[in-house]
Amino acid sequence: xxxxxxxxxxxxxxxxxxxxxxxxxxxxxxxxxxxxxxxxxxxxxxxxxxxxxxxxxxxxxxxxxxxxxxxxxxxxxxxxxxxxxxxxxxxxxxxxxxxxxxxxxxxxxxxxxxxxxxxxxxxxxxxxxxxxxxxxxxxxxxxxxxxxxxxxxxxxxxxxxxxxxxxxxxxxxxxxxxxxxxxxxxxxxxxxxxxxxxxxxxxxxxxxxxxxxxxxxxxxxxxxxxxxxxxxxxxxxxxxxxxx
Amino acid sequence: xxxxxxxxxxxxxxxxxxxxxxxxxxxxxxxxxxxxxxxxxxxxxxxxxxxxxxxxxxxxxxxx
Ligand SMILES: Cc1ncc(C[n+]2csc(CCOP(=O)(O)OP(=O)(O)O)c2C)c(N)n1
Ligand code: SF4
Ligand code: SF4
Ligand code: SF4
Ligand SMILES: [Mg+2]
Numbered sequence: 001x002x003x004x005x006x007x008x009x010x011x012x013x014x015x016x017x018x019x020x021x022x023x024x025x026x027x028x029x030x031x032x033x034x035x036x037x038x039x040x041x042x043x044x045x046x047x048x049x050x051x052x053x054x055x056x057x058x059x060x061x062x063x064x065x066x067x068x069x070x071x072x073x074x075x076x077x078x079x080x081x082x083x084x085x086x087x088x089x090x091x092x093x094x095x096x097x098x099x100x101x102x103x104x105x106x107x108x109x110x111x112x113x114x115x116x117x118x119x120x121x122x123x124x125x126x127x128x129x130x131x132x133x134x135x136x137x138x139x140x141x142x143x144x145x146x147x148x149x150x151x152x153x154x155x156x157x158x159x160x161x162x163x164x165x166x167x168x169x170x171x172x173x174x175x176x177x178x179x180x181x182x183x184x185x186x187x188x189x190x191x192x193x194x195x196x197x198x199x200x201x202x203x204x205x206x207x208x209x210x211x212x213x214x215x216x217x218x219x220x221x222x223x224x225x226x227x228x229x230x231x232x233x234x235x236x237x238x239x240x241x242x243x244x
Numbered sequence: 245x246x247x248x249x250x251x252x253x254x255x256x257x258x259x260x261x262x263x264x265x266x267x268x269x270x271x272x273x274x275x276x277x278x279x280x281x282x283x284x285x286x287x288x289x290x291x292x293x294x295x296x297x298x299x300x301x302x303x304x305x306x307x308x
Contacts, residue, residue: 002302014298019261024297175294214266217295 004028004035009061016055020213022198025172026120027056029196030091033182044087047076049096052126052200056091070100077113084114087186094121095133098154102134105156105193109163112190118182119156119193122200130203141207156195157233161242166192168241169234171220172199181241188243197224248306251282251292257300264292264301 008031017023034044041062048057050069057064067075072090080088090097097105097119108115124142125131131144132151139148160167166188168181178196185192199205199216210216227240234240251273258279265273265280272285273292286303293301 005299008299014257014259017297019259020263021297024299025295028297028299212266213261214263217263 004032007031007034007040007061008059012059015059017052018200018202020199020201021052022122022172022200022213022217023053023056023120025175026053026091026118026178026196026198027059029172029175029178030089030118030182031060033179033186036179037183037186039087039186043085044089045076045079046089046091047072047079048090049092049101050127051093051096052203053091053093053120053122053198054096054127056120070096070102070104072096073101073104073108073115073117076115076117077108077111080113080115088115089186090115090117092117092119093126093133094119094123094135095125098134098156102154106159109160109165109191109193112163112165114189114191116182116185116188116192116194118185119195120198121195122198122204123153124200124204126200126203130200130207136204140204142204143207156193157242160191160193161233161244163191164244165190166241166243167234168192168194169197170194170239171197171217171224173217173220174224174226174239177226177239181239184241247288249286249288250304250306251280251286252302252304253280253282254300254302255279257298258296259298259300261297263295263297267291267295 046057046064048054049072076088076090123135132142134154136149170178185194201213224239227238
């Protein structure tokens, strides 16, 4: 058995997710990163909100809380305040963290609470049947935007950087890079935020014209380049991390 | 001597998504009625292990 699997509740597998869903890849990258940093049930807690991705926390072999929709960040801040020795990780979706939970992101970022937020951005509300989220691309057809999405997507990077926190971006295609930036964020001593571009074929990809989860993952390869600077904001098509 | 590898598939966790098959650079993996099959041509790159979203693959070197 591979060592990092000790960080998962194997009895709960297989996951409830659709075949090929990117959520499993993010769980794997985080579990491997935690394993390499010796983070485990004795020193780490994971908090999630609601959504397909929100179920991730429950697959980890440690104390976790599946909170109300949008409320993962304040619960995580409470845990960190009560017990500053713990590593506190928020793992949740784009809808959960940026729509209903967006206000909490503003304030945790302002307070620079020492937690790590991992936002799994599949550009959709996967769990409820594929409605547009704040990160759905302009003109994309979804269950709630049959004529195309009229609104531009939210850019979360400036919100995190406004208070000189660590912002990182990666994709499920760039698996080793994803692991590296997660480790970087976990070791950071202030508020840190990792945005992971992930694939939801069932809720987003099918309507967007993809034929298989593989095609969405390979689009990440085509559309994102690695940034070498850690001081400048990432461009729209860049992955990397920024800490000013 | 050239190294040899075997691909262990955990059928209890595999959801037959075919990502491993699509990522394999030497077309070693195929989908069958019984699930994903290893045809013995593995070069040990571990791309299938990395991209399986369901933790269902482990690639091992065959030691003689
Ligand atoms: C207060 C409240 N409003 C709405 C919902 C319905 N709901 C459940 S999950 C979800 C969106 C989840 O989207 P995201 O966070 O992107 O997760 P994904 O399913 O894409 O992983 C919504 C709107 C809810 N559970 N609670
Ligand atoms: S609906 Fe999308 S996000 Fe939810 S499990 Fe299926 S593929 Fe994953
Ligand atoms: S990638 Fe994993 S879940 Fe998908 S078919 Fe291969 S072994 Fe099965
Ligand atoms: S390790 Fe590489 S060569 Fe071997 S089956 Fe997996 S993807 Fe194919
Ligand atoms: Mg989502």
